[in-house]
Amino acid sequence: QVQLVESGGGLVQPGGSLRLSCAASRITFSLYNMGWYRQAPGKQRELVAEVTSTGRTNYAASVKGRFTISRENGKKTVYLQMNSLKSEDTAVYYCNAGITGAANNFWGQGTQVTVSS
Numbered sequence: 001q002v003q004l005v006e007s008g009g010g011l012v013q014p015g016g017s018l019r020l021s022c023a024a025s026r027i028t029f030s031l032y033n034m035g036w037y038r039q040a041p042g043k044q045r046e047l048v049a050e051v052t053s054t055g056r057t058n059y060a061a062s063v064k065g066r067f068t069i070s071r072e073n074g075k076k077t078v079y080l081q082m083n084s085l086k087s088e089d090t091a092v093y094y095c096n097a098g099i100t101g102a103a104n105n106f107w108g109q110g111t112q113v114t115v116s117s
Contacts, residue, residue, distance in 0.1 A: 002026050002106045004095045009111030012085055016115070020080040022095030022108055029076040033098050036069060036080045038091035038113075045094070049080060053099075062088070085115045 008020040020036065035050035049059045049069035057069055068081040078095065095108035 002097070004097060004106055004108035006093065006095050006108045006111040009093060009113045011114045011116065013117055014086060014115055016085050017081070017083045018085065018113060020082065020093055020111060020113075022078045022080075024076040024078075024097060027076065027097065027106075029097075030073040031099060033100065034069075034071055034078040035096040035098075036078075037094045037096055038089075039094070039110075040091040043091075048093070051078065082113070085113075087115050089113060090115050 003025045004022055006020060006022050008018060010018065012018055031053055033050060033052045036048040037045050038048050039045040047060055048063055049057065049067055051057045051069045051071050059067060066084045069078065071078045082089065090113060092110040092112050094110045096105060098105040
C-alpha cells in the first residue's frame with residue numbers, strides 16, 4: 001500500500017529553522033503532485049506549500065519568503081525547509097500526494113512542529 005512518512009519535526013525557538021522530510025513508498029513518485037499542510041489545535045487544515053509533478057511551486061501567503069518546498073524524485077522524498085519560524089507556525093504538519101484528475105489522495109501521519117521560547 002501507499003505510504004508517506006514525515007520526519008524532522010520538533011521544538012524550536014522563534015527565529016529558528018527546521019527541515020521536514022516526507023519519504024514515499026509504493027508510489028510512482030514522479031507522477032504525483034506533493035504538498036505540505038498543517039493543522040493547529042481548533043483550526044482547519046491548511047495548505048502550506050505544494051510542488052507539482054512538473055516542479056511548479058506555490059506557497060501560502062503566511063509562509064512565502066520563509067519556507068521552501070523541494071523534491072528529489074530519485075529518493076521519493078519531498079522536503080519543507082522552514083526558516084524564520086514564528087509561534088504561529090506551531091502545528092502538526094502533514095504530507096500529501098495526489099494526481100490531477102484522480103480520485104485518491106494520500107496522507108502521512110503528521111509530524112509536530114512547536115515554535116516556542
